[in-house]
Amino acid sequence: MKRRTNLALLAGVPVAVGLLLIACGDAPSASPAPDVDAAIDSASPEDGASPEGAVDAGRDAPPPELRSRFVLLGDFGFDDSNELAVSQLVKAWEPEFIVTLGDNSYPESNAATIDETIGKYYAEFIFPYRGKYGPGATTPRFFACLGNHDWQSGSLKAHEDYFDLPNNERYWELVKGPVRFFCADSDTKEPDGTTEGSVQGKWIQSRLEAARDPFRIVVFHHPAHSSGQHGSQSYMQWPFQSWGASAVYTGHDHDYERFDFGPDTIPYVVQGLGGADLRPLATSRAGSVIAYSEKHGATFVEADSYYADLAAITIGLDRIDEHVIVSEKEAARASDVLLAAGSMLRFFDQGAPPAGWATPAFDAAAWKTGAAPLGYGQGDEKTTLATGLAHYFRAAFTVSDPKAYDHAVVWVRRDDGAAVYVNGEEIARTNLPAGVLTAQTLAHEVVGFTAERAWIPAVVPSRLLRAGQNIVAVELHQASAQSSDATLDLRIEAKR
Numbered sequence: 001m002k003r004r005t006n007l008a009l010l011a012g013v014p015v016a017v018g019l020l021l022i023a024c025g026d027a028p029s030a031s032p033a034p035d036v037d038a039a040i041d042s043a044s045p046e047d048g049a050s051p052e053g054a055v056d057a058g059r060d061a062p063p064p065e066l067r068s069r070f071v072l073l074g075d076f077g078f079d080d081s082n083e084l085a086v087s088q089l090v091k092a093w094e095p096e097f098i099v100t101l102g103d104n105s106y107p108e109s110n111a112a113t114i115d116e117t118i119g120k121y122y123a124e125f126i127f128p129y130r131g132k133y134g135p136g137a138t139t140p141r142f143f144a145c146l147g148n149h150d151w152q153s154g155s156l157k158a159h160e161d162y163f164d165l166p167n168n169e170r171y172w173e174l175v176k177g178p179v180r181f182f183c184a185d186s187d188t189k190e191p192d193g194t195t196e197g198s199v200q201g202k203w204i205q206s207r208l209e210a211a212r213d214p215f216r217i218v219v220f221h222h223p224a225h226s227s228g229q230h231g232s233q234s235y236m237q238w239p240f241q242s243w244g245a246s247a248v249y250t251g252h253d254h255d256y257e258r259f260d261f262g263p264d265t266i267p268y269v270v271q272g273l274g275g276a277d278l279r280p281l282a283t284s285r286a287g288s289v290i291a292y293s294e295k296h297g298a299t300f301v302e303a304d305s306y307y308a309d310l311a312a313i314t315i316g317l318d319r320i321d322e323h324v325i326v327s328e329k330e331a332a333r334a335s336d337v338l339l340a341a342g343s344m345l346r347f348f349d350q351g352a353p354p355a356g357w358a359t360p361a362f363d364a365a366a367w368k369t370g371a372a373p374l375g376y377g378q379g380d381e382k383t384t385l386a387t388g389l390a391h392y393f394r395a396a397f398t399v400s401d402p403k404a405y406d407h408a409v410v411w412v413r414r415d416d417g418a419a420v421y422v423n424g425e426e427i428a429r430t431n432l433p434a435g436v437l438t439a440q441t442l443a444h445e446v447v448g449f450t451a452e453r454a455w456i457p458a459v460v461p462s463r464l465l466r467a468g469q470n471i472v473a474v475e476l477h478q479a480s481a482q483s484s485d486a487t488l489d490l491r492i493e494a495k496r
Helices: 019-024 081-093 114-125 157-162 199-210 328-332 449-453
Strands: 068-073 097-100 172-176 179-183 215-219 247-250 256-259 268-271 288-292 297-303 307-314 318-326 335-339 344-348 368-371 374-376 390-399 407-415 417-422 425-430 456-461 468-477 486-495
Touching (some): 068 081, 097 114, 114 157, 307 456, 318 328, 318 449, 318 456, 390 486, 417 456, 425 456
Parallel strands (some): 179 215, 215 247, 247 268
Antiparallel strands (some): 172 179, 256 268, 344 368, 374 486, 407 456, 417 425
16 A cells, blocks of 8 residues: 555544545445356345436436536745646646635735746636736636735735736635635635624625535635644634535645545545645644645546546645545435445456457456455455556446436546446546557556545446446556556446
C-alpha cells in the first residue's frame, strides 16, 4: 500500500461516507460464482417505489446532458516555483474553469502585485483580462473567492478592479453545468457579516434553499473544520447541509484534509495545497479521513447529472484522495445489484491480451479466474496477480429486462487507472490518457492513500444492456513499471 511521510490517517475512522457518498465506502461482497462466464442472477430490487419523475420503462436514457470539468484551487498566489508547478498541473488537465478558495494574492492584494501573483500563472482563464501576460480568456473561466490575504491591505479595490465576479464580487453564486457554486466571504472584515444570521448568511441560505441543481458546492476560505495550524473556525460552521449543500470546500490551512462526520452527512474539505508554503497538521480532529501536507496540488472535478468525482492530485502526480458525490435524484433511484463486489472474475495477467478480448463473443475459457479484489501489494487482495503494467478482466452479468432500467452503473475500485467496457463498447476511463491503449500505456497518477479505497462510477446507457447475458470488461494500468501495488474490484447496479 502506497504511503508518504506526512500522511495522517486516523486509526478507527471509517472511510465509508454518508448518503451522498454511499457507493464510495466498502461495498458488500457476495459468494463467488462457480462459473464467471455464466449468467449471474440479478439481486432483488431494493424496497421502495420508483422516484418521482422516473422515466417510462424502456426509454433509452441519453448520456447526462449536464457536464463540467473544473479545478478547486486554494492558497496559491505566491509567485514562486510552487505556484508555477501547480499551474502547470492544472493546465495539463485542461479544465473548463477554476474556482478558488481564497488567498489569491500574497502577501496582500494590491494593484502592484495582483497580476504577478495571479495573471502570470492563470491569465488564459481570466475574462476580461486586464493584465500583461497575454490576451486572457474569451469567456469567464476564473472565479475567485476571498481570503484573509486578499483583505490584508484593508481594501478590496485591487481585487474588484482585477475581476468581474457575480453579485457584489465578495460573495456570489455561479452555475456551471450540473454544479451550482456558492462563494461566501469568510473574512471577519466582510461588511455584511460572517454569521449565519448576517446579511451575507441569510443571502447564502436563501440561494441554497432555492437551488435544485444536481450538486451545490459551498466554497470559502476559513475552514469550518480543520486539524491544521489555524484550526476549525466555529463562526463558519453554518448549517450548510440543512440549507441544501452537497459539499463544503475551504482553504486557509496549507494542507489537504477531508472530513466525514458519518452517515447522511456532507463532506467538508480543506484544499490549501495551491502554492503557499505547506504546513504540518497541528492535531487530529474527529471526523478527519485524510490529512496530508507533503506536496502542492489541487482538486480536480468531473461532474455530470448523476455523479461528481473529486480527486486531490499533487504536483508529484499522486492521487491522494478521491470521493464521489451522488446527486439526490440518482440516490433516490431503486437499484438492482447485477454483480456484487468480491465476485469471481476471469483475468489475463501476462502482457497484451488477444484481439477482441473485451467483446461478448470472445472465448475467455482459458483465462484464469479469481475472486476480487484482485491485485498485489495491498494486503487485502483475495487473488494475487502477476506484477506488470497492465491486467485484463471479464465477468458476465444477467439483465432480465433492459427496458426496466433507466441506466446501469459499473462501480470500479482501481489502482492505478482503468478503462471499462460493456458488451464490447468503452463506457469510461479513469486516470488514463486518451487514444489507443496498449499493454505499455501508463496511468496518469499514482493512486495512493485514501484514493486506493475509492469506488468510481461509470454510467452505462440502457442501449448497451441486453436481455440475458452481458459482459463487463476492464483493463487496469499502472502508473510506472516500479509500481508496488495493483487493485481491481467491480460492482454493477441497474438503476430504475
